[in-house]
Amino acid sequence: MSRRRRAKKEGPSHQQERWLITYADLLTLLLIFFVIMYGVSSVDSEKYAAVSSSLQTTFQAGNNILDGGPKITGENGQQLPGSEGDDEGQAAEDPNEPAQEEPTERELQFREQERQLASFLQTINSYIADNGLEDQIFVADKPQGISITLSDRFLFDVGRADLKSGASGILDRLSSLFGTVDATISIEGHTDNQPITGGRYADNWELSGDRALSVLRYFIDVRGLDASQFQYAGYADTRPVGDNSTAQGRQQNRRVEITVLRQLQSDAVGSTP
Structure with missing residues (x-):
């Protein structure tokens, strides 16, 4: 139990x-x-x-x-x-990835033109230095193109638009260079503000225009360059670069400016000077 x-x-x-x-x-x-x-x-x-x-x-x-x-x-x-x-x-x-854009034909033309202008500038500066023309020919690279300013002292007699015989040297040199540049060339005549008394021209407008035309005629008629490459104008005393109250300033204003424009010739067709 x-x-x-x-x-x-x-x-x-x-x-x-x-x-x-x-x-x-x-x-x-x-x-x-x-x-x-x-x-x-x-x-x-x-x-x-x-x-x-x-x-x-x-x-x-x-x-x-x-x-x-x-x-x-x-x-x-x-x-x-x-x-x-x-x-x-x-x-x-x-x-x-974005595709690499190829330059257009127009862009390639402008690039080639810039190369030509650079070579032109170097050549004309060398010519001026070699011939001691620094006081008569002035070259500048401006946004609109290469500007060559020619004093009237060796281009024309006072109050006249007929080219002097001594002007052929620089004009011949420029003529040979213009053929290497695909660009429009503008020729402009300028005067001082002194009124014209008597003679062939009524005022500075006629004188400045006729002087630019004389330079143009030399390039076309004497040197045989293509007329479609050029344009010209006369501005009288409206675009001074010097002081018209001094003899030196008036001398600076009596000039012919030749500008090799940064503009393709195809763009200049049909445009007015």
């Missing part, structure tokens, strides 16, 4: 300790879960350091990968896709 009673007392004690097994299993599962989560979320420090170093080098160089900058490499030095030199990444970028 006594043994049976002890057995009944020990039975309930074993049943109360079974929850420890379930609790231990739960803790084990939780530990495994957190280990897996930690493994998934961990960062490969070596790969991160390699990418960070490549980006830092790119920014310090002042360019970027799309512009041909340094490549991004992996942990073993391999090039990552999409960086410079990668065939797949390069092939994906090429279709999006």
